[in-house]
Amino acid sequence: MKKTEFEKEISRMFQDSRVAVDEEKKRQTFCLLAGVIAEQKLVPRMSFPERIRTQLYFVEWRILLAQLLCMLLSAAVYVRADLPWIQAAPYLPAGIASVLSGMLLVLACNREEASGIAELAASCYFNHRQLAALHMVLCGGVQLACLAVPAVLLGKRMQVGAAAMGLYLTVPYLLTGCVEFAVLLTGFGRKSNFTLLAAGCVMAVITGSAATQPELYEPAALGTWIAVFAAVLAVYAAELAAVLERAKFVRMQAAAWEQN
Amino acid sequence: MDDRIRGQTKTAYQNTPRRDRELIRRIQAGNKELLGELIGYYYDEILRFCIWQIRDTGDAYDLTQETFYRFIRSVDTYEYRNLRAYLYAIARNLCVDYQREEKPVPVSGEQEELDPAHGGTESGYAQAEESLFLAGLLDALPAEQREIILLKYYGCLKLAEIARILDVNLSTVKSRLRLGLKRMRAVCGEEEDRRGQKAGQKKGETA
Numbered sequence: 409m410k411k412t413e414f415e416k417e418i419s420r421m422f423q424d425s426r427v428a429v430d431e432e433k434k435r436q437t438f439c440l441l442a443g444v445i446a447e448q449k450l451v452p453r454m455s456f457p458e459r460i461r462t463q464l465y466f467v468e469w470r471i472l473l474a475q476l477l478c479m480l481l482s483a484a485v486y487v488r489a490d491l492p493w494i495q496a497a498p499y500l501p502a503g504i505a506s507v508l509s510g511m512l513l514v515l516a517c518n519r520e521e522a523s524g525i526a527e528l529a530a531s532c533y534f535n536h537r538q539l540a541a542l543h544m545v546l547c548g549g550v551q552l553a554c555l556a557v558p559a560v561l562l563g564k565r566m567q568v569g570a571a572a573m574g575l576y577l578t579v580p581y582l583l584t585g586c587v588e589f590a591v592l593l594t595g596f597g598r599k600s601n602f603t604l605l606a607a608g609c610v611m612a613v614i615t616g617s618a619a620t621q622p623e624l625y626e627p628a629a630l631g632t633w634i635a636v637f638a639a640v641l642a643v644y645a646a647e648l649a650a651v652l653e654r655a656k657f658v659r660m661q662a663a664a665w666e667q668n
Numbered sequence: 669m670d671d672r673i674r675g676q677t678k679t680a681y682q683n684t685p686r687r688d689r690e691l692i693r694r695i696q697a698g699n700k701e702l703l704g705e706l707i708g709y710y711y712d713e714i715l716r717f718c719i720w721q722i723r724d725t726g727d728a729y730d731l732t733q734e735t736f737y738r739f740i741r742s743v744d745t746y747e748y749r750n751l752r753a754y755l756y757a758i759a760r761n762l763c764v765d766y767q768r769e770e771k772p773v774p775v776s777g778e779q780e781e782l783d784p785a786h787g788g789t790e791s792g793y794a795q796a797e798e799s800l801f802l803a804g805l806l807d808a809l810p811a812e813q814r815e816i817i818l819l820k821y822y823g824c825l826k827l828a829e830i831a832r833i834l835d836v837n838l839s840t841v842k843s844r845l846r847l848g849l850k851r852m853r854a855v856c857g858e859e860e861d862r863r864g865q866k867a868g869q870k871k872g873e874t875a
Contacts, residue, residue, distance in 0.1 A: 425799035
Protein backbone atom coordinates (compact mmCIF):
# COMPACT_ATOMS: atom_id res chain seq x y z
CA MET A 409 0.00 0.00 0.00
CA LYS A 410 1.35 3.44 -0.93
CA LYS A 411 2.00 5.91 1.84
CA THR A 412 -0.67 8.37 0.69
CA GLU A 413 -3.25 5.60 0.35
CA PHE A 414 -2.39 4.36 3.81
CA GLU A 415 -2.77 7.83 5.23
CA LYS A 416 -6.12 8.27 3.47
CA GLU A 417 -7.22 4.96 4.90
CA ILE A 418 -6.34 6.07 8.44
CA SER A 419 -8.22 9.35 7.97
CA ARG A 420 -11.24 7.43 6.64
CA MET A 421 -11.17 5.04 9.59
CA PHE A 422 -11.10 7.98 12.02
CA GLN A 423 -14.03 9.60 10.22
CA ASP A 424 -16.07 6.38 10.14
CA SER A 425 -15.46 5.32 13.69
CA ARG A 426 -17.51 8.04 15.37
CA VAL A 427 -17.73 7.23 19.03
CA ALA A 428 -21.24 7.61 20.43
CA VAL A 429 -21.77 10.75 22.50
CA ASP A 430 -23.87 10.33 25.62
CA GLU A 431 -26.46 13.08 25.20
CA GLU A 432 -27.33 13.12 28.89
CA LYS A 433 -23.72 13.70 29.95
CA LYS A 434 -23.37 16.28 27.22
CA ARG A 435 -26.44 18.13 28.50
CA GLN A 436 -25.06 18.07 32.05
CA THR A 437 -21.76 19.51 30.85
CA PHE A 438 -23.54 22.25 28.90
CA CYS A 439 -25.63 23.14 31.97
CA LEU A 440 -22.49 23.43 34.07
CA LEU A 441 -20.65 25.47 31.44
CA ALA A 442 -23.70 27.70 31.01
CA GLY A 443 -23.38 28.52 34.71
CA VAL A 444 -19.69 29.35 34.27
CA ILE A 445 -20.51 31.55 31.26
CA ALA A 446 -23.21 33.37 33.25
CA GLU A 447 -20.70 34.11 36.03
CA GLN A 448 -17.94 35.08 33.62
CA LYS A 449 -17.28 38.80 33.55
CA LEU A 450 -16.01 39.82 30.16
CA VAL A 451 -14.27 43.14 29.80
CA PRO A 452 -15.23 44.37 26.33
CA ARG A 453 -12.09 44.49 24.26
CA MET A 454 -11.28 47.37 21.95
CA SER A 455 -10.85 46.77 18.25
CA PHE A 456 -7.48 47.54 16.68
CA PRO A 457 -8.55 50.91 15.14
CA GLU A 458 -9.98 51.93 18.52
CA ARG A 459 -6.71 51.07 20.23
CA ILE A 460 -4.82 53.19 17.69
CA ARG A 461 -7.28 56.05 18.21
CA THR A 462 -6.77 56.01 21.99
CA GLN A 463 -3.02 56.15 21.49
CA LEU A 464 -3.37 59.35 19.47
CA TYR A 465 -3.99 61.21 22.74
CA PHE A 466 -0.54 60.20 23.99
CA VAL A 467 1.42 61.34 20.96
CA GLU A 468 3.67 64.36 21.51
CA TRP A 469 1.46 67.05 19.99
CA ARG A 470 3.98 69.86 20.54
CA ILE A 471 6.47 67.98 18.44
CA LEU A 472 3.90 67.50 15.71
CA LEU A 473 2.99 71.20 15.83
CA ALA A 474 6.67 72.06 15.46
CA GLN A 475 6.74 69.73 12.49
CA LEU A 476 3.75 71.46 10.90
CA LEU A 477 5.39 74.84 11.43
CA CYS A 478 8.55 73.52 9.82
CA MET A 479 6.57 72.31 6.82
CA LEU A 480 4.70 75.61 6.47
CA LEU A 481 7.93 77.60 6.54
CA SER A 482 9.65 75.46 3.91
CA ALA A 483 6.54 75.46 1.73
CA ALA A 484 6.29 79.23 2.05
CA VAL A 485 9.91 79.57 0.94
CA TYR A 486 9.20 77.53 -2.19
CA VAL A 487 6.08 79.52 -2.93
CA ARG A 488 8.25 82.67 -2.86
CA ALA A 489 10.52 81.17 -5.52
CA ASP A 490 12.00 84.48 -6.62
CA LEU A 491 14.28 84.79 -3.58
CA PRO A 492 17.90 84.86 -4.84
CA TRP A 493 19.36 82.40 -2.31
CA ILE A 494 16.78 79.82 -3.32
CA GLN A 495 17.93 80.14 -6.91
CA ALA A 496 21.47 79.35 -5.71
CA ALA A 497 20.61 76.44 -3.35
CA PRO A 498 17.10 75.17 -4.11
CA TYR A 499 17.45 72.03 -2.00
CA LEU A 500 18.49 73.89 1.14
CA PRO A 501 15.05 74.57 2.77
CA ALA A 502 13.73 71.07 2.09
CA GLY A 503 16.98 69.52 3.36
CA ILE A 504 16.86 71.58 6.58
CA ALA A 505 13.17 70.69 7.04
CA SER A 506 14.08 67.06 6.65
CA VAL A 507 16.89 67.29 9.23
CA LEU A 508 14.57 69.06 11.69
CA SER A 509 11.95 66.34 11.17
CA GLY A 510 14.48 63.61 11.95
CA MET A 511 15.54 65.48 15.08
CA LEU A 512 11.95 66.09 16.22
CA LEU A 513 11.13 62.41 16.00
CA VAL A 514 14.03 61.43 18.25
CA LEU A 515 13.17 64.30 20.62
CA ALA A 516 9.63 62.91 20.86
CA CYS A 517 11.03 59.47 21.54
CA ASN A 518 13.33 60.86 24.25
CA ARG A 519 10.55 62.88 25.87
CA GLU A 520 8.39 59.78 26.17
CA GLU A 521 11.30 57.91 27.66
CA ALA A 522 12.05 60.70 30.14
CA SER A 523 8.37 60.94 31.14
CA GLY A 524 8.52 57.37 32.44
CA ILE A 525 6.33 55.76 29.80
CA ALA A 526 8.30 52.54 30.16
CA GLU A 527 7.24 52.25 33.79
CA LEU A 528 3.65 53.14 32.92
CA ALA A 529 3.62 50.63 30.07
CA ALA A 530 4.50 47.85 32.51
CA SER A 531 0.89 47.93 33.70
CA CYS A 532 -0.67 48.42 30.25
CA TYR A 533 -2.00 46.18 27.53
CA PHE A 534 0.79 47.27 25.16
CA ASN A 535 4.40 46.89 26.17
CA HIS A 536 6.82 49.77 25.94
CA ARG A 537 8.30 48.71 22.63
CA GLN A 538 4.90 48.47 21.01
CA LEU A 539 3.93 51.89 22.34
CA ALA A 540 7.17 53.50 21.23
CA ALA A 541 6.92 51.90 17.80
CA LEU A 542 3.27 52.94 17.47
CA HIS A 543 4.02 56.55 18.42
CA MET A 544 6.98 56.66 16.06
CA VAL A 545 4.85 55.32 13.23
CA LEU A 546 2.14 57.92 13.95
CA CYS A 547 4.64 60.79 14.23
CA GLY A 548 6.63 59.51 11.25
CA GLY A 549 3.46 59.31 9.16
CA VAL A 550 2.60 62.93 9.93
CA GLN A 551 6.19 63.95 9.25
CA LEU A 552 6.33 62.22 5.89
CA ALA A 553 3.02 63.80 4.93
CA CYS A 554 4.43 67.19 5.95
CA LEU A 555 7.66 66.64 4.04
CA ALA A 556 5.68 65.68 0.97
CA VAL A 557 4.48 69.28 0.60
CA PRO A 558 7.92 70.93 0.09
CA ALA A 559 9.00 67.81 -1.85
CA VAL A 560 6.18 68.27 -4.36
CA LEU A 561 6.83 72.02 -4.68
CA LEU A 562 10.56 71.49 -5.10
CA GLY A 563 10.13 68.55 -7.50
CA LYS A 564 7.84 70.65 -9.68
CA ARG A 565 10.29 73.48 -9.69
CA MET A 566 13.43 71.41 -10.38
CA GLN A 567 11.77 68.90 -12.74
CA VAL A 568 12.94 66.00 -10.56
CA GLY A 569 11.03 62.68 -10.30
CA ALA A 570 9.18 61.68 -7.13
CA ALA A 571 11.56 58.78 -6.33
CA ALA A 572 14.66 60.98 -6.58
CA MET A 573 12.96 63.71 -4.55
CA GLY A 574 12.05 61.13 -1.90
CA LEU A 575 15.69 60.05 -1.68
CA TYR A 576 16.95 63.63 -1.39
CA LEU A 577 14.66 64.20 1.61
CA THR A 578 14.69 60.83 3.37
CA VAL A 579 18.49 60.46 3.42
CA PRO A 580 19.05 63.60 5.58
CA TYR A 581 16.02 62.59 7.68
CA LEU A 582 17.39 59.11 8.39
CA LEU A 583 20.97 60.35 8.76
CA THR A 584 19.88 62.84 11.41
CA GLY A 585 17.94 60.06 13.13
CA CYS A 586 21.09 57.91 13.16
CA VAL A 587 23.19 60.66 14.74
CA GLU A 588 20.47 61.49 17.28
CA PHE A 589 19.97 57.85 18.26
CA ALA A 590 23.74 57.48 18.60
CA VAL A 591 23.68 60.43 21.00
CA LEU A 592 20.81 58.79 22.90
CA LEU A 593 22.78 55.56 23.14
CA THR A 594 25.82 57.30 24.59
CA GLY A 595 23.68 58.36 27.54
CA PHE A 596 24.01 62.15 27.27
CA GLY A 597 20.79 62.61 25.33
CA ARG A 598 18.68 60.93 27.97
CA LYS A 599 19.62 63.57 30.51
CA SER A 600 19.11 66.63 28.37
CA ASN A 601 17.35 67.51 25.18
CA PHE A 602 20.00 70.16 24.51
CA THR A 603 22.52 67.55 23.44
CA LEU A 604 20.03 66.27 20.92
CA LEU A 605 19.29 69.81 19.74
CA ALA A 606 23.01 70.48 19.33
CA ALA A 607 23.43 67.28 17.32
CA GLY A 608 20.48 68.35 15.18
CA CYS A 609 22.07 71.76 14.54
CA VAL A 610 25.33 70.12 13.48
CA MET A 611 23.40 67.90 11.08
CA ALA A 612 21.51 70.92 9.75
CA VAL A 613 24.81 72.69 9.02
CA ILE A 614 26.23 69.60 7.27
CA THR A 615 23.05 69.10 5.21
CA GLY A 616 22.92 72.83 4.44
CA SER A 617 26.45 72.83 3.08
CA ALA A 618 25.73 69.67 1.07
CA ALA A 619 22.60 71.30 -0.36
CA THR A 620 24.71 74.11 -1.85
CA GLN A 621 26.59 71.57 -4.04
CA PRO A 622 24.44 71.22 -7.17
CA GLU A 623 26.50 68.30 -8.53
CA LEU A 624 25.19 66.14 -5.65
CA TYR A 625 21.68 66.43 -7.07
CA GLU A 626 22.49 65.49 -10.65
CA PRO A 627 21.13 62.22 -12.11
CA ALA A 628 24.68 60.76 -12.20
CA ALA A 629 24.82 60.84 -8.39
CA LEU A 630 21.55 58.93 -7.97
CA GLY A 631 23.37 55.58 -7.49
CA THR A 632 25.34 57.04 -4.60
CA TRP A 633 22.13 58.37 -3.03
CA ILE A 634 20.56 54.89 -3.24
CA ALA A 635 23.62 53.26 -1.65
CA VAL A 636 23.70 55.85 1.13
CA PHE A 637 19.95 55.44 1.68
CA ALA A 638 20.29 51.65 2.09
CA ALA A 639 23.24 51.97 4.48
CA VAL A 640 21.60 54.71 6.56
CA LEU A 641 18.31 52.78 6.73
CA ALA A 642 20.14 49.71 8.08
CA VAL A 643 22.01 51.74 10.70
CA TYR A 644 18.78 53.55 11.66
CA ALA A 645 16.94 50.27 12.19
CA ALA A 646 19.80 48.79 14.22
CA GLU A 647 20.08 51.89 16.42
CA LEU A 648 16.33 52.07 16.96
CA ALA A 649 16.32 48.43 18.04
CA ALA A 650 19.23 49.13 20.42
CA VAL A 651 17.44 52.15 21.92
CA LEU A 652 14.25 50.16 22.52
CA GLU A 653 16.23 47.25 23.93
CA ARG A 654 18.02 49.55 26.33
CA ALA A 655 14.73 51.11 27.41
CA LYS A 656 13.49 47.62 28.28
CA PHE A 657 16.69 46.96 30.23
CA VAL A 658 16.34 50.24 32.12
CA ARG A 659 12.74 49.35 32.97
CA MET A 660 13.83 45.95 34.27
CA GLN A 661 16.52 47.62 36.36
CA ALA A 662 13.93 50.03 37.78
CA ALA A 663 11.61 47.14 38.63
CA ALA A 664 14.45 45.26 40.34
CA TRP A 665 15.42 48.39 42.24
CA GLU A 666 11.80 48.86 43.41
CA GLN A 667 11.65 45.25 44.57
CA ASN A 668 14.83 45.66 46.57
CA MET B 669 -29.36 29.38 29.04
CA ASP B 670 -28.07 25.91 28.19
CA ASP B 671 -30.52 25.74 25.29
CA ARG B 672 -28.26 28.27 23.58
CA ILE B 673 -25.48 25.71 23.54
CA ARG B 674 -26.25 23.75 20.45
CA GLY B 675 -24.44 20.66 19.25
CA GLN B 676 -23.78 20.71 15.52
CA THR B 677 -23.88 17.50 13.56
CA LYS B 678 -21.14 17.57 10.97
CA THR B 679 -20.11 15.07 8.37
CA ALA B 680 -16.41 15.85 8.88
CA TYR B 681 -14.53 18.18 11.22
CA GLN B 682 -13.63 21.30 9.36
CA ASN B 683 -11.62 24.42 9.85
CA THR B 684 -13.97 27.37 9.88
CA PRO B 685 -11.64 30.27 10.64
CA ARG B 686 -13.95 33.02 9.40
CA ARG B 687 -16.85 31.88 11.57
CA ASP B 688 -14.60 31.34 14.59
CA ARG B 689 -12.85 34.70 14.20
CA GLU B 690 -16.20 36.48 14.03
CA LEU B 691 -17.54 34.60 17.05
CA ILE B 692 -14.43 35.37 19.09
CA ARG B 693 -14.59 39.03 18.06
CA ARG B 694 -18.21 39.28 19.19
CA ILE B 695 -17.56 37.37 22.42
CA GLN B 696 -14.64 39.64 23.28
CA ALA B 697 -16.81 42.64 22.49
CA GLY B 698 -19.01 41.50 25.40
CA ASN B 699 -21.51 39.07 23.83
CA LYS B 700 -20.69 36.16 26.11
CA GLU B 701 -23.87 34.26 25.21
CA LEU B 702 -22.08 33.23 22.02
CA LEU B 703 -19.65 31.15 24.06
CA GLY B 704 -22.36 28.52 24.26
CA GLU B 705 -22.70 28.43 20.50
CA LEU B 706 -18.95 28.06 20.13
CA ILE B 707 -18.85 25.18 22.61
CA GLY B 708 -21.67 23.52 20.72
CA TYR B 709 -19.63 23.57 17.53
CA TYR B 710 -16.60 21.86 19.05
CA TYR B 711 -17.90 19.71 21.88
CA ASP B 712 -18.26 16.39 20.04
CA GLU B 713 -14.95 16.77 18.23
CA ILE B 714 -12.96 17.51 21.37
CA LEU B 715 -14.76 14.80 23.33
CA ARG B 716 -13.88 12.17 20.72
CA PHE B 717 -10.31 13.40 20.64
CA CYS B 718 -10.10 12.94 24.42
CA ILE B 719 -11.64 9.45 24.13
CA TRP B 720 -9.05 8.48 21.51
CA GLN B 721 -6.30 9.88 23.68
CA ILE B 722 -7.17 8.36 27.06
CA ARG B 723 -9.58 5.52 26.11
CA ASP B 724 -11.81 6.18 29.07
CA THR B 725 -15.16 7.63 28.11
CA GLY B 726 -16.17 8.74 31.61
CA ASP B 727 -12.97 10.66 32.21
CA ALA B 728 -13.00 11.96 28.64
CA TYR B 729 -16.25 13.82 29.44
CA ASP B 730 -14.56 15.40 32.44
CA LEU B 731 -11.52 16.39 30.41
CA THR B 732 -13.71 17.87 27.67
CA GLN B 733 -15.63 19.83 30.28
CA GLU B 734 -12.35 21.06 31.76
CA THR B 735 -11.10 22.01 28.27
CA PHE B 736 -14.07 24.28 27.66
CA TYR B 737 -13.99 25.59 31.23
CA ARG B 738 -10.40 26.72 30.72
CA PHE B 739 -11.26 28.19 27.37
CA ILE B 740 -14.14 30.21 28.87
CA ARG B 741 -11.84 31.46 31.62
CA SER B 742 -9.16 32.60 29.19
CA VAL B 743 -11.35 33.88 26.38
CA ASP B 744 -10.77 37.47 27.57
CA THR B 745 -7.11 37.38 26.74
CA TYR B 746 -7.25 34.92 23.85
CA GLU B 747 -5.61 36.30 20.70
CA TYR B 748 -7.25 34.65 17.73
CA ARG B 749 -5.00 32.48 15.58
CA ASN B 750 -6.69 29.13 15.10
CA LEU B 751 -9.41 28.29 17.59
CA ARG B 752 -9.58 24.61 16.70
CA ALA B 753 -5.87 24.17 17.23
CA TYR B 754 -6.15 26.14 20.49
CA LEU B 755 -8.87 23.85 21.83
CA TYR B 756 -6.91 20.79 20.74
CA ALA B 757 -3.88 22.19 22.55
CA ILE B 758 -5.83 22.59 25.82
CA ALA B 759 -7.41 19.14 25.47
CA ARG B 760 -4.10 17.51 24.61
CA ASN B 761 -2.35 19.06 27.61
CA LEU B 762 -5.15 17.92 29.90
CA CYS B 763 -4.96 14.40 28.47
CA VAL B 764 -1.19 14.31 28.97
CA ASP B 765 -1.58 15.46 32.59
CA TYR B 766 -4.33 12.87 33.13
CA GLN B 767 -2.20 10.06 31.72
CA ARG B 768 0.77 11.15 33.79
CA GLU B 769 -1.21 11.20 37.02
CA GLU B 770 -3.87 8.54 36.56
CA LYS B 771 -3.30 5.50 34.43
CA PRO B 772 -1.79 4.54 31.11
CA VAL B 773 -3.81 3.84 27.96
CA PRO B 774 -5.28 0.32 28.16
CA VAL B 775 -3.66 -2.29 25.98
CA SER B 776 -5.41 -3.88 22.99
CA GLY B 777 -8.31 -6.11 23.84
CA GLU B 778 -9.70 -3.72 26.48
CA GLN B 779 -11.30 -1.35 24.00
CA GLU B 780 -14.91 -1.65 25.08
CA GLU B 781 -15.02 2.15 25.41
CA LEU B 782 -14.53 2.64 21.70
CA ASP B 783 -17.80 1.17 20.47
CA PRO B 784 -19.05 3.37 17.69
CA ALA B 785 -22.68 4.43 17.50
CA HIS B 786 -23.73 2.37 14.55
CA GLY B 787 -26.47 0.18 16.02
CA GLY B 788 -26.51 -3.53 15.39
CA THR B 789 -26.38 -3.46 11.60
CA GLU B 790 -23.81 -5.38 9.59
CA SER B 791 -22.05 -2.19 8.53
CA GLY B 792 -22.18 -1.10 12.18
CA TYR B 793 -20.34 -4.23 13.28
CA ALA B 794 -17.81 -3.75 10.49
CA GLN B 795 -17.17 -0.19 11.65
CA ALA B 796 -16.92 -1.33 15.26
CA GLU B 797 -14.33 -3.87 14.21
CA GLU B 798 -12.51 -1.16 12.28
CA SER B 799 -12.49 1.10 15.34
CA LEU B 800 -10.97 -1.65 17.43
CA PHE B 801 -8.44 -2.32 14.71
CA LEU B 802 -7.53 1.40 14.62
CA ALA B 803 -7.27 1.46 18.41
CA GLY B 804 -4.94 -1.53 18.20
CA LEU B 805 -2.78 0.28 15.66
CA LEU B 806 -2.58 3.36 17.88
CA ASP B 807 -1.70 1.25 20.91
CA ALA B 808 1.34 -0.03 19.08
CA LEU B 809 2.75 3.49 19.00
CA PRO B 810 4.66 5.43 21.64
CA ALA B 811 2.61 8.29 23.13
CA GLU B 812 4.46 11.04 21.27
CA GLN B 813 3.85 9.40 17.90
CA ARG B 814 0.25 8.50 18.72
CA GLU B 815 -0.75 12.05 19.59
CA ILE B 816 0.71 13.33 16.32
CA ILE B 817 -1.21 10.70 14.35
CA LEU B 818 -4.38 11.71 16.20
CA LEU B 819 -3.89 15.42 15.66
CA LYS B 820 -3.00 14.91 12.01
CA TYR B 821 -5.57 12.33 10.86
CA TYR B 822 -8.35 12.77 13.41
CA GLY B 823 -8.03 16.53 13.99
CA CYS B 824 -6.92 17.21 10.40
CA LEU B 825 -4.47 19.83 11.69
CA LYS B 826 -1.51 21.08 9.72
CA LEU B 827 1.94 19.93 10.75
CA ALA B 828 2.94 23.49 11.66
CA GLU B 829 -0.10 23.75 13.95
CA ILE B 830 0.76 20.41 15.56
CA ALA B 831 4.30 21.64 16.14
CA ARG B 832 2.91 24.70 17.91
CA ILE B 833 0.53 22.61 20.03
CA LEU B 834 3.26 20.21 21.11
CA ASP B 835 5.86 22.97 21.37
CA VAL B 836 8.38 21.08 19.26
CA ASN B 837 10.14 21.72 15.93
CA LEU B 838 8.34 21.09 12.68
CA SER B 839 11.05 18.62 11.72
CA THR B 840 10.47 16.70 14.96
CA VAL B 841 6.77 16.44 14.14
CA LYS B 842 7.56 15.22 10.62
CA SER B 843 9.99 12.63 11.86
CA ARG B 844 7.61 11.35 14.58
CA LEU B 845 4.79 11.18 12.04
CA ARG B 846 6.95 9.23 9.61
CA LEU B 847 8.02 6.79 12.32
CA GLY B 848 4.44 6.43 13.53
CA LEU B 849 3.14 5.65 10.07
CA LYS B 850 5.95 3.19 9.48
CA ARG B 851 5.15 1.40 12.71
CA MET B 852 1.41 1.35 11.92
CA ARG B 853 2.11 -0.06 8.47
CA ALA B 854 4.28 -2.77 9.99
CA VAL B 855 1.54 -3.67 12.50
CA CYS B 856 -0.98 -3.74 9.62
CA GLY B 857 1.28 -6.16 7.74
CA GLU B 858 1.62 -8.41 10.80
CA GLU B 859 -2.14 -8.35 11.29
CA GLU B 860 -2.78 -9.32 7.67
CA ASP B 861 -0.25 -12.18 7.95
CA ARG B 862 -1.97 -13.39 11.12
CA ARG B 863 -5.38 -13.29 9.46
CA GLY B 864 -3.99 -15.12 6.44
CA GLN B 865 -2.59 -17.84 8.67
CA LYS B 866 -5.90 -18.20 10.53
CA ALA B 867 -7.81 -18.49 7.25
CA GLY B 868 -5.34 -21.14 6.07
CA GLN B 869 -5.76 -23.11 9.31
CA LYS B 870 -9.57 -23.00 8.99
CA LYS B 871 -9.37 -24.23 5.40
CA GLY B 872 -7.09 -27.08 6.52
CA GLU B 873 -9.50 -28.07 9.32
CA THR B 874 -12.53 -28.12 7.02
CA ALA B 875 -10.64 -30.11 4.41
